[in-house]
Amino acid sequence: MNLDIYLGLGTNLGNQEKNLIDVLRLIKANISGANIKAVSDIFLTSPIGGIPQPDYLNCAIILSETINDSEGGESLSGAVLKLFSVFKEIEKALGRDTEIPRNSPRIIDIDILYIFDCLNKKPVALDIPGLKIPHPGIHNRKFVLIPLLDLIGKVPFIENKIPFNEIELKKSLVELGESESGMSQKVSLYGRFNDDFTLISR
Numbered sequence: 001m002n003l004d005i006y007l008g009l010g011t012n013l014g015n016q017e018k019n020l021i022d023v024l025r026l027i028k029a030n031i032s033g034a035n036i037k038a039v040s041d042i043f044l045t046s047p048i049g050g051i052p053q054p055d056y057l058n059c060a061i062i063l064s065e066t067i068n069d070s071e072g073g074e075s076l077s078g079a080v081l082k083l084f085s086v087f088k089e090i091e092k093a094l095g096r097d098t099e100i101p102r103n104s105p106r107i108i109d110i111d112i113l114y115i116f117d118c119l120n121k122k123p124v125a126l127d128i129p130g131l132k133i134p135h136p137g138i139h140n141r142k143f144v145l146i147p148l149l150d151l152i153g154k155v156p157f158i159e160n161k162i163p164f165n166e167i168e169l170k171k172s173l174v175e176l177g178e179s180e181s182g183m184s185q186k187v188s189l190y191g192r193f194n195d196d197f198t199l200i201s202r
Contacts, residue, residue: 001076003124004037005063005083006114006151006163008135008144012047012056013107017191017200019094020057023108024197026090027063031083037062039193040150042200045143046186049103057190060113060147062155077128084112084131111135113144114163123163134163139172142185146173 011019024036040060047053067079087110092098095107113135115124126133138144149169152162176182191202 001067001079002118003065003067004116004118004163005065005112006116006148007061007063007087008058008109008111008113008147009061010045010056010058010109010111010143011107012054013105014095016057019108020059021193021198021200022094023090023110024061024193026093027087030086030090031063031065033066035064036197037064038151038154039197040147040154041192042190043143043146044188044190046184047103047105048141048181048185051101051103051105053105056143058143058147059193060144060151062151064118076124077126080112080115080124080126080133081128081131087112111144113138113148116161116163118161121161139169140176140181142173142176142182142187145169145176146187149173 009020009023020042024039028034028036038061042057042059045056045058047056065083067076091108091110096109097106100106112131112133115126115133116122117124124133138148148164149166152166176185191200193200
């Protein structure tokens with residue numbers, strides 16, 4: 001089974017540019033056969049949750065991965081949980097403190113936003129302990145919506161081959177901008193990766 005995994009990345013501690021470069025490097029090094037298909041521009045975003053902290057750098061990526069779903073192979077949910085575990089190990093390797101309260105500053109955050117089944121041309125929906133896909137917070141976060149929409153211009157998308165409805169995301173972004181919580185979420189373009197994801201230019 002060929003999957004496109006849409007990830008949201010965020011960082012607001014330490015050398016933020018290096019954190020984003022390192023997380024892409026570690027994803028490629030730790031997930032056999034994975035290919036980074038596209039990366040959005042990087043956005044400077046204000047924190048949410050009320051805890052005083054620095055601004056974040058956020059982006060979204062598409063990770064292409066093949067899992068063995070033949071006879072004797074692992075289940076889709078099992079394969080996704082295994083990937084989820086790898087992402088958590090990468091966060092720890094980069095120094096993330098897993099004991100901090102929700103919405104606290106962090107070295108790196110890796111969220112699975114969507115998964116698309118490329119063979120059957122349909123989004124994947126999962127609701128298992130510790131993980132829900134699509135991510136339930138997508139439509140309430142500018143720092144997720146804007147990088148996701150930016151991805152549309154990064155690869156030659158074909159109709160019905162993406163896991164989200166572009167019009168619905170844009171509508172959510174407009175509605176969020178009109179709400180009190182949305183108006184407090186500031187997002188601006190920061191920069192972009194080079195072609196091999198080893199440098200960020202501004």
